[in-house]
Amino acid sequence: MTDSVIEIRIHGRGGQGNVAAAELLALAAFKDGYEVQAFPAFGAERAGSPVQAFVRLAHSRIRVRSQIYQPDVVIVQDPDLARDPSVFAGIKPGGTLILNAESAPELLPRAAGHIFAVPATAIALEVLGRPMPNAVMLGAFIAATGLVRIASLAAAISERFKPEVAHSNTLAAGMGRDRIQELPPGTVDEIPHSAGLSRAAVELRETMEPGSSSRYHTSGWRTSHPVFKYERCNGCDLCAVFCPEGIISARTRTEYEANYDFCKGCGICAVECPVGDIEMVAEARP
Amino acid sequence: MKQLLEGSAAIAEMVKLCRVQVVSAYPITPQTHIVEQLARTISGGELQAEYVNVESEFSAASVVLGASAAGARAYTATTSQGLLLMAEVLFNMAGLRLPVVLTCANRGVSAPITIWNDHQDAMTVRDSGWLQLFAADNQEAVDLHLLAFRLAETLRLPVMVCVDGFILTHAWEPVNLPSQAAVDAFLAPSAPIALLDPARPATLGALAEPDSYMEHRNRLFEAVEGSMQTMERLQQDFERQFGRRHGPTAGYRVDDADVAVVAMGSLNGTIEEAVDSLRDDGQRVGSLKVVSFRPFPAAELRRDLGTVRRVVVLEKAVSMGSGGILSAEIRNALYELPSRPMVKSHVVGLGGRDVTVRDVREMVLSTREDAPLFFGLRQPTAVEVS
Numbered sequence: 001m002t003d004s005v006i007e008i009r010i011h012g013r014g015g016q017g018n019v020a021a022a023e024l025l026a027l028a029a030f031k032d033g034y035e036v037q038a039f040p041a042f043g044a045e046r047a048g049s050p051v052q053a054f055v056r057l058a059h060s061r062i063r064v065r066s067q068i069y070q071p072d073v074v075i076v077q078d079p080d081l082a083r084d085p086s087v088f089a090g091i092k093p094g095g096t097l098i099l100n101a102e103s104a105p106e107l108l109p110r111a112a113g114h115i116f117a118v119p120a121t122a123i124a125l126e127v128l129g130r131p132m133p134n135a136v137m138l139g140a141f142i143a144a145t146g147l148v149r150i151a152s153l154a155a156a157i158s159e160r161f162k163p164e165v166a167h168s169n170t171l172a173a174g175m176g177r178d179r180i181q182e183l184p185p186g187t188v189d190e191i192p193h194s195a196g197l198s199r200a201a202v203e204l205r206e207t208m209e210p211g212s213s214s215r216y217h218t219s220g221w222r223t224s225h226p227v228f229k230y231e232r233c234n235g236c237d238l239c240a241v242f243c244p245e246g247i248i249s250a251r252t253r254t255e256y257e258a259n260y261d262f263c264k265g266c267g268i269c270a271v272e273c274p275v276g277d278i279e280m281v282a283e284a285r286p
Numbered sequence: 287m288k289q290l291l292e293g294s295a296a297i298a299e300m301v302k303l304c305r306v307q308v309v310s311a312y313p314i315t316p317q318t319h320i321v322e323q324l325a326r327t328i329s330g331g332e333l334q335a336e337y338v339n340v341e342s343e344f345s346a347a348s349v350v351l352g353a354s355a356a357g358a359r360a361y362t363a364t365t366s367q368g369l370l371l372m373a374e375v376l377f378n379m380a381g382l383r384l385p386v387v388l389t390c391a392n393r394g395v396s397a398p399i400t401i402w403n404d405h406q407d408a409m410t411v412r413d414s415g416w417l418q419l420f421a422a423d424n425q426e427a428v429d430l431h432l433l434a435f436r437l438a439e440t441l442r443l444p445v446m447v448c449v450d451g452f453i454l455t456h457a458w459e460p461v462n463l464p465s466q467a468a469v470d471a472f473l474a475p476s477a478p479i480a481l482l483d484p485a486r487p488a489t490l491g492a493l494a495e496p497d498s499y500m501e502h503r504n505r506l507f508e509a510v511e512g513s514m515q516t517m518e519r520l521q522q523d524f525e526r527q528f529g530r531r532h533g534p535t536a537g538y539r540v541d542d543a544d545v546a547v548v549a550m551g552s553l554n555g556t557i558e559e560a561v562d563s564l565r566d567d568g569q570r571v572g573s574l575k576v577v578s579f580r581p582f583p584a585a586e587l588r589r590d591l592g593t594v595r596r597v598v599v600l601e602k603a604v605s606m607g608s609g610g611i612l613s614a615e616i617r618n619a620l621y622e623l624p625s626r627p628m629v630k631s632h633v634v635g636l637g638g639r640d641v642t643v644r645d646v647r648e649m650v651l652s653t654r655e656d657a658p659l660f661f662g663l664r665q666p667t668a669v670e671v672s
Contacts, residue, residue: 022458027290030460036460038459039456064559066640066643
C-alpha cells in the first residue's frame with residue numbers, strides 16, 4: 001500500500017445511507033482535488049443487514065481494489081455496531097475513529113490516535129425527521145480529520161439531492177461538525193480476528209454457513225417492531241399473509257403474535273392491517 | 287474533463303454516446319444499474335432508441351439479434367446466469383456475424399448462488415465466436431465500449447466487454463467521458479449493415495449441410511483469429527484521438543522482469559501495487575494485463591513474456607477437471623518459444639473472495655510448484671466437516 005493513500009472504512013446497517021456516505025465523501029474530496037475511489041462491501045442488499053463501504057483518497061492514481069483492512073479512519077454509523085470493538089479491526093496506529101454515539105462505548109481500541117463521538121441519530125431525527133445519520137457523520141468526519149472542506153461536502157450534497165433534501169442534509173452535516181466530541185483514548189488492544197473481518201462481515205458469513213438460518217437471529221437488524229394491540233383485530237390474517245419472513249401467526253382467532261427473534265421490523269404488517277391494530281414501536285436501545 | 291461516476295453510470299453514458307438504436311435487457315445484479323440508467327435515458331428522450339422489455343435473457347439476446355440483423359446498432363447487458371441463458375443466442379449472433387455489443391458485468395455462476403464477481407460466466411462462452419475484452423478500471427471500461435462498437439461493425443463480429451461486477455460496476459472513480467462530437471468522429475453515427483431488408487428478402491442462418499458447415503465455421507474462425515490486426519489498427523486510431531491505449535495486452539515494469547504476473551480485469555490495479563512493493567524489496571517482478579481474451583493475444587504474450595523465468599497467472603475462472611483457463615491458453619501460446627518460462631496458475635477471487643496486495647505478494651514469492659490450484663482456501667468449519 002502506498003502510504004499516501006488515505007483509507008476510510010464506513011460501518012453501518014443497510015438503510016443508514018452507508019454507500020451514499022461513501023459516495024458523498026468521495027465526491028466532496030474529488031471537488032477538493034483528490035483522486036478518489038468509493039465502493040460498497042457488496043453484502044446482502046436489504047435494510048438492516050450489517051454493511052460496509054470504503055473510500056480511498058490520494059494525490060496520485062489509486063490502483064488497489066481490495067477491501068480496506070488497515071483503515072486510517074473508521075466511521076461507525078450505527079450505535080450498536082459501535083459497541084462491538086471488532087469494527088475497529090486493523091485501525092492504523094494513530095488512526096481516527098468517529099462514532100455515532102450518545103456516550104462513550106466501553107471498549108475502544110488503544111491503537112486509535114483520536115476517538116470522536118457525535119449523537120448522529122439524535123441530530124438526524126431533529127433535523128431530517130428520520131434516523132439517517134450519514135450527513136451528520138460526514139460533518140463530524142470533516143471536523144475530526146480536516147481532510148475535506150465543508151463547502152465541498154455541501155456542494156456534493158446539492159449535486160446528489162433535491163434542493164429541500166440537500167438543504168436539510170447540509171444543515172445536519174454542519175451540526176455534526178459542531179457537535180463532535182473527542183473521547184478519552186481507548187484501552188483495548190486490537191481484538192485479533194482470524195480473517196481480519198469486521199463483525200459486519202462475520203455476521204454476513206455466519207448467515208451463509210450451512211444450516212445457520214435458525215441459529216442466526218436476524219432481529220438485531222431492526223430499528224422498530226410491531227406491537228399487536230388486540231383492540232380491533234378482526235382475524236383477517238393479512239398481517240400473517242404479507243409478512244415477508246413468515247413469522248406472524250395466530251394465537252387465537254383475533255390475537256396474532258410475531259416471532260421477534262426473526263422480525264426485521266419492516267412494518268409491512270402495520271401497513272396492511274385494515275383496522276390499524278398494529279403499531280410499530282421504536283427499539284429501546286441499551 | 288474528468289467526472290466522478292459510478293462505473294455502471296459511466297458505461298451507460300458511453301453506450302448512449304455511441305447512439306445505440308435498440309437496447310434489450312433483463313435486469314440482474316450487478317448489471318442492473320447500467321440498464322436502469324439506459325432505460326431512463328431513453329424514456330426521458332435523451333436518446334432516440336427503442337428499449338425492449340423482455341421476460342428473460344434469452345429473449346433479450348434474441349431481440350438484439352433481430353434488431354442487429356435489421357441494421358440497428360443494438361446493445362444488451364447481462365451477467366452470470368443471464369449470460370448462460372443467452373448462450374444459445376450468443377453462438378447464433380456470432381455465426382450470423384452480427385455486430386452486437388454486450389456488457390458482461392462479470393459474476394460467478396450457481397450453484398451455490400453467488401451475486402459476486404469472478405470470470406466464470408464470460409469464460410464459459412469463450413468458444414462462441416464473440417470477441418471478449420476485459421476492463422481493468424472504469425476508464426478502460428468506458429473506452430472499450432466505444433472501441434467495441436467500432437470493432438464489431440468493422441469486423442461484423444459481436445463484442446463482449448467484460449467489467450468486473452461490483453468491483454468496477456459499483457465503484458465510483460474519476461472517468462473521462464468524451465464529447466458527443468469526439469465519439470461521432472470515432473464511430474459513425476449509425477450502423478453500416480442491414481442484412482434483413484424487405485426489399486431484398488433473405489434467409490439468415492439456414493441449414494448448412496455437411497458439405498458446407500465446416501467452411502462456415504472456418505470462416506468464422508478466421509474472422510475472429512484475424513481480428514487482431516483490425517484491433518491493432520483501431521487501437522492506434524483510438525490512441526491518436528483520445529491519447530489512451532487499451533491492449534490487447536499491457537505490461538507494467540515487465541521489460542526486465544524475472545517474474546511476470548498475468549491477469550485479466552480489475553485485479554490488475556492491485557497487482558501493479560504489489561509489483562511496486564516487490565520491486566522495493568529488490569525482486570525483479572512485473573505484470574502483464576490481458577485486455578483481449580478473444581482474439582487471444584498469443585503473439586503479444588510470446589513477445590512480452592519471452593524473457594521472463596516464471597509466469598504467475600491469477601485467474602478468476604476454472605475448467606472443472608482441467609484447471610485454470612487463462613493459464614492453459616498462455617502455456618499453449620508460450621509452448622512455441624525455444625526457452626519457455628514456468629507457468630504457475632492460481633485460481634483466486636471466485637464468488638467475490640477479496641484479493642489483497644499481500645495475497646499477490648504471497649503468490650509471487652511462493653515458488654512451490656505443488657501449491658494448490660485454489661489460493662487461500664479457508665479451513666473447513668465444524669458444520670462443514672460434520
